[in-house]
Amino acid sequence: MSSDADAAEATDADAAADASGSPAEHGTLYVVGIGPGLPDHMTKRAKAVIEAADVVIASSLYQEFLRADGTVPSEERMDEDGIATRDDGSTQEIVRSTMGRQIELARAAFDYVREGKDVAHVSGGDPSVYGKSDLVFKMADEEDATDVPIEIVPGLTAALGGAATVGAPLCNDFCTVSLSDKWRGWDEIEEKLRAAAISGFVIVLYNCWRNYEKAVDIVREERTDDASVAIVNDAGREDAGRNGESQFITTLGEAADHDDKVSGMGTSLIVGNHQTETWRNDERTYLVTPRGGRDVDDF
Structure with missing residues (x-):
């Protein structure tokens, strides 16, 4: 039994x-x-x-x-x-x-x-x-x-943390693209960058210590030079980490000129689209992408 x-x-x-x-x-x-x-x-x-x-x-x-x-x-x-x-x-x-x-x-x-x-x-x-x-x-x-x-x-993730430090740039459709070519060819990265730029996505670039100037040049072919760009380092880390937290607002046409602001693996670029706007209060400048381009009356 x-x-x-x-x-x-x-x-x-x-x-x-x-x-x-x-x-x-x-x-x-x-x-x-x-x-x-x-x-x-x-x-x-x-x-x-x-x-x-x-x-x-x-x-x-x-x-x-x-x-x-x-x-x-x-x-x-x-x-x-x-x-x-x-x-x-x-x-x-x-x-x-x-x-x-x-x-x-x-x-x-x-x-x-x-x-x-x-x-x-x-x-x-x-x-x-x-x-x-x-x-x-x-x-x-x-x-x-x-x-x-x-x-x-x-x-x-860095896209969300970085976006929060510069305002509200991701309130409409956005995408992320890694610039690391360790496991894929640059041709694939370029194809995705170009498609994202043409489609009007706000683009968040990861691994900007690899070929970020090259990526900016590709996006410039499909997007106007006055598009807003945020360069964000170590979002959410304050003074800790490798380089410390910082944000810098520029334009797509001038982004590649600021390689001194790109400090390593902790750097992300947020590339605005045609709807992304700058807004400034008494303290600093922010980036805002209204959802669907709506204004206050739409709410």
């Missing part, structure tokens, strides 16, 4: 595992977007997931940001093996992430999850906007990791 009961219990457990897609003893791999990284611009969900994780994978810069308000423990509370002790006595393993280790770290994350650990794999901005989400899923497919639960925790 007990053998039959044990067999039935095992069958039920197998069915539950099949239904959930993963064994019950597994942890979860969270790919967590932390926006610009500072506490004020991180969602409560992102902070809670990182605080509760058994393993946190993050670059040195993001670790620095996360320590600022105790989201992860200080370096003084971490031993030589990367094990940190939280205020409540619980421990976390803090793993340093670098661009060259992404494949290795994805595999390691799967192993941690299979050991029953919850893993927070930290991404700046939003992990699905030129972030780490796609690599995690590609690696899961490559490694046949169908047993690993994966959850994406969204974050504030």
